[in-house]
Amino acid sequence: MESLIFGIVLVVSVGYFFYRVNYLYSLLKFGQAENRFYSPLKRLNNAIKNGLLQMCHFKINDKDINYAGIMHALIFFGFVVLLFGEIELIIKGFIPSFSFSFLGFLYPVYLFLEDLFAFLVIIAIVMSLVRRFVWHPKKLNYHFSAYLILIFITVLMLTLFYMAALEMAKTGKVNPYEPFAGLVYKLLNIQSYSEVAYHIAFWVHMIVLLAFLDFIPNSKHLHILASIPNNYFANLGPSMALRDLNFEDENTESFGVKNVNELTWKQLLDGYACTECGRCAQVCPAANTGKVLVPREIILGIKENLFHNAKNLIAKQELTPLVTNDLPKENPHGYFEYGFAIPDKALWQCTTCGACQNVCPVSNEHIRDMVDLKRYAVLTQGEFPEKLVPIFNNIETNSNPWGINADYRLDWAKDLDVKTIDELKDAEVLYFVGCASSFDDRSKKIAQSFVRVLQKANVKFAVLGKKEKCCGDNARRLGNEYLFYNLAQENIETFKAYNIKKIVTTCPHGYYTLKNEYSKLGGEFEVLHHSQFISQLIKEGRIKLSNNIHQTATFHDSCYLGRHSNIYEEPRQIATQAGFNLTEMKNSHCNSFCCGAGGGMMWLEEEGERMNKVRTAQAISTNAQNIITACPFCMIMLDDGVKDIARDDIGVLDIAQVVEKSMA
Structure with a gap:
């Protein structure tokens, strides 16, 4: 019995x-x-x-x-x-x-x-x-x-x-x-x-x-x-691989994701796999500076929304959307918890730094979920933060978020004898300057230093000049896929028209976008970040560093150069060869803390504690005399961070400036 x-x-x-x-x-x-x-x-x-x-x-x-x-x-x-x-x-x-x-x-x-x-x-x-x-x-x-x-x-x-x-x-x-x-x-x-x-x-x-x-x-x-x-079933491609949108299909009524059944089966499986360990929240710069965004809750919100809508999915009835305008209640014991609806505010606080994905033990992909939801908000609803209206307009009309006319795109190169691709069609490499180094005064210094390095190394290079357009990174991370698509198509057409084979960038955002995302649109090119290219020139003997800079420094890993592109050692080796004594921050390499500019956050009003202040404080805690980076956006944010605390004694340098100072 x-x-x-x-x-x-x-x-x-x-x-x-x-x-x-x-x-x-x-x-x-x-x-x-x-x-x-x-x-x-x-x-x-x-x-x-x-x-x-x-x-x-x-x-x-x-x-x-x-x-x-x-x-x-x-x-x-x-x-x-x-x-x-x-x-x-x-x-x-x-x-x-x-x-x-x-x-x-x-x-x-x-x-x-x-x-x-x-x-x-x-x-x-x-x-x-x-x-x-x-x-x-x-x-x-x-x-x-x-x-x-x-x-x-x-x-x-x-x-x-x-x-x-x-x-x-x-x-x-x-x-x-x-x-x-x-x-x-x-x-x-x-x-x-x-x-x-x-x-x-x-x-x-x-x-x-x-x-x-x-x-x-x-x-x-x-x-x-x-x-x-x-x-x-983990993503084996680029770290921020996104679904393609077909803008040629006239029958498409909406773009992006509104309801849970518009996500892929893998995005739904992410919710099942989530261990709720909170590691993504622990490393998220937004979650740890008083923001509503908690990466774990994005994944769990999708799972809970799936369960909440299960009966309606089976009965083919109207679904409760994934995103709500309501804010979550504060959790006295920890981070915010969302339930079955994701607050729209959280979507506009992500820097796409990739820290959450890097540390996730089950290979969840938080970034593409948020981009999918932002795509719907921007492309279908036309609802996004007011601060982005002029940014999108600037990119659309002037092909850069600063809104400066293309006639001024080459002003940074005055008196540097920089050739455009029209003047030097057999260039060894195309230098894709990027918007920040073309229009931001501090970032212009990066382009100027890099050009002088290339000239001293006798590199036969050219730039696009007025024909260069924004790579589209900001537009894409902010959900404006149509704007990105048009920019990418125009840049690719220009590259192909001049038979460009090799491109070097001083911006990790441009590097990632050109290398990983243009290929899906037919743009197959060899793309190098300037830290990689400089490292090659040093190995070839075309650049010799004098090792005469006897100062201390700490290197800030840009999210798009480090976690998203796995480039960590080249800039450090260059700085060391130049004579800097490097001291690592607590958060370095793949555990680096974001400066706060990525994902289009550069253009939005940041609530809570500012991320660049947190990162600057981490850098200063090393007692280094200089902060070295390899990204114009990081340089802007860290320079602001240093100025905010009146530490004019601390230098903020790009790796190109380091090389120029040390060249024999």
Whole structure:
């Protein structure tokens, strides 16, 4: 009778689990098609490395993230090892005398591993409790479900030890292959085997195990099922890969995303995979300077909106949109929480720095979700911050956000004898100056220094002059895809008309856009950032640095040069060769803190604490005499940051200026 009852409970529980999983899978089918099935070997490598081997927890060097990574890895590997023991127990529910002892010498080895990993899981639970009740990090969600899971896991481990200890009571001896269960046997001073006690422990264990199983697809622990597939289907292309919009289709009534079923199935899967660990919030410059934006809540907002609209999706009825004008209520314990509607204000606070995506353990793609939503706001609704009206108009009429006429685009080059492509059609390389270095007085110095470096290195280069247009980066990140599309097409036509093969930029935003996004529109060119090009010139012996600058400096990693383009060492090597003694900021390399200018934020009014002030303070804390960067937008923001605190003794330099100063 007991076996029959156990069988019924098992079938009902497992049946419900698969019913719920199938339901969740059916919701993914409402998402738009997306090809994430190419390059299966690369994808398998991602799934193994970040999922099975748990390397996803060690992407950056951070005390809390690495601590949590060890904790989660212990639980994950513990459950992998304990899975075989659970199978053995389930079979025992039908055949009490069953065991895997027929495996011979392997069985004692497994008993030892099971005992060891059960103990390590207990250690991980203690680590989790210390973290939640002692450290109390802001990034965590302190919901009851998290504590319920910890209770479930603890009960499972303790009942395993207790059942093993009862088995030892049959012989009156400690099994040497189960030292921790043996410790329980001794501590409880179990004198004899109790059939009743064993059955109670067995049923408690199984009820908790099956409750845990059914809780997984109904809680944040859905990531247990979705995280490895999500790592398999990770983006293998450029870090901010976006969906193409077809502006030639006259039947298209709207662009961008309004409702959850307009997202792709992979964007919906991101919500399932989210562990709610809060790492994206921890590293987000907006979330940590008093903004409404919390990257985690963008992903969770999509998931909650999917669940909220599930019945209407199935019934093909009107849906609740993803975005709301309402602001979320403040969370006294941590960051804002959105629910099933994302506040539109949050979308216009993202700098697209990529810190969230870089640290995410399950390969979620926060940026494209926000860009998709902004595309709908800009292209379909025509609703966006008022500050952007003149910016879009400037780009549309004068091909630059400053709104300065193209006739003045080459003013920075007066008296430098810079040739345009019309004057030097066989140029070795085209220098794509960019809007900032063409029109902003501080950034002009970058272009001037770089040109003098090229001239001293006898590089045969040319510029487009009046024919150069904005690369479209700001327009695209702000959701104005149509404006980006037109700018890109015009630039590509110009490049092709002059048979341009090689382009160098002094702006990481232009570098990323020309290199990664123009190719989809037919613009295939070799694109280099000026730090890469200068590094090549040094290696070729065309530039010699005198190593005569004996000063200290700290290097600020531009988001678009570092995280988005993986260029970290070239500018540092150049600065070191020039004679600078570099000191790293706490947030450096892939963990760099954004200056606040990216994603079009340069043109918007920033609420809360200013990001550039935070980053400037981090730089000043190194006691360096200079802040070196390799991005005109970063230079503007950091220079403002230094001036705001009246630290005129600190220099803010671009890597091109560093090279010019040091050239022999």
